[in-house]
Amino acid sequence: MSTVRTEDFTRSDGPSREELVARAVALQPLLREQAAKNEARRRLTDEVSTALIEAGLFRLLTPRRLGGYETGLRTVLEVTEALGEADGSTSWLISVGSVASWVSGLASAQAQDDVFGTDPDARxxxxxxxxxxxxxxxxxxxxxxxxxxxxxxxxxxxxxxxxxxxxxxxxxxxxxxxxxxxxxxxxxxxxxxxxxxxxxxxxxxxxxxxxxxxxxxMGAMAEGAWPVPTDEAMYRLPFVPLATVPLVGPLLGIGRAALALVIETAPTRGMHHTFFTKQSDSVGVQIQIAEAALKLKTARLHAYGIADDLDAAAARGEDSDYSARAEIRAQLGYAAQQVLEAITILVNVHGAGSFAEASRMQQYWRDANTAARHAGLNAVIGYEVLGKALLGIEERISPAI
Incomplete structure (x- = not known):
């Protein structure tokens, strides 16, 4: 796993990774305020949608020649993780929207003009x-x-x-x-x-x-045989990993929010049927919080390691072979499961009150368990794909590798 931070594909004439992440963080108060309304309406409020557009967050994986920011996967992960801390649904839309923009940039020049010609914030x-x-x-x-x-x-x-x-x-x-x-x-x-x-x-x-x-x-695109329209480094990224890595960003943000909530409330929250007046005094609670934090860190290390490796390989003009993509597929499913396991531990610590409608924890639990069931994050399929690759078994069980 890479430990080297790449600089994506950004140039000096566009916003830096730090600036884009700062924009996402600046939106957190609004997203928290609007989260309940998003849920009730089953769509983003106009306030949130407008704020995302004004922050330019739909442009992350849009080519610069079309008005986008042409970032790499590292930036997408950092931005969506920050958004996910405040609202998983909002973060998810930036994740999948970024992938859709990337894919549309593979189309003909005429198609790109159709989509982005008058609207670089096309959704x-x-x-x-x-x-x-x-x-x-x-x-x-x-x-x-x-x-x-x-x-x-x-x-x-x-x-x-x-x-x-x-x-x-x-x-x-x-x-x-x-x-x-x-x-x-x-x-x-x-x-x-x-x-x-x-x-x-x-x-x-x-x-x-x-x-x-x-x-x-789609067949040619998945196999890397679709002709790349330009020499932009972002289009050297392999399609399936490119489409799957951003899905982990919202999960990382939701997990971080759940951990922060438990840490924040443990010093003032009691423990029924025990002599503890506050959770933070319990060694059992201390151990569980540590375990959850490490699971979240494990998930983050996998996701960011993959993003850094893919960004660096694309910048060098290198391709990812099947065995590398098989490992990525398994890692991403594993990372999603680590987040779910961490949230389960945190819900256990927080207690039955986690499921009160007024509790933020119940939304974290619901959103994470829904997002992690995306087909691209199916851990068992990923493990089988990787196991077959490691054993030299040529049978393929999924076209999405």
């Missing part, structure tokens, strides 16, 4: 689950549904996975299409107990035309 939401597409002159006609489209309420563009079929019904290619949000409809399907503020509802398209210049081959 893209969607899903990669394949829907039906048929070739027509100049592009595709797409119909389907894309669940878990995080941030769709505030999105300006929709991304949609599709399968191109031949005349015999065989699959020619799996692609990602981009269409203005105004050309699709949004179905209210996001009724969950955690990460409610992400508004991850379902896009619905009925025979939407997508011109050929707004289509990317």
């Amino acid at each position: 893209i939401a969607g899903g990669s689950a394949p829907a039906a597409a048929r070739r027509v002159e100049g592009g595709l006609r797409v119909s389907g549904r894309w669940a878990y489209s995080s941030g769709a309420h505030n999105a300006t563009w929709a991304s949609m996975g599709a399968l191109i079929m031949d005349e015999e019904g065989g699959v020619v290619d799996a692609v990602l299409c981009f269409a203005p949000a105004s050309e699709v409809t949004l179905e209210d399907t996001w009724h969950t107990v955690g990460m409610r503020g992400t508004g991850s509802n379902t896009w619905v398209a009925e025979d939407v035309f997508v011109p050929g210049h707004r289509i990317i081959s």
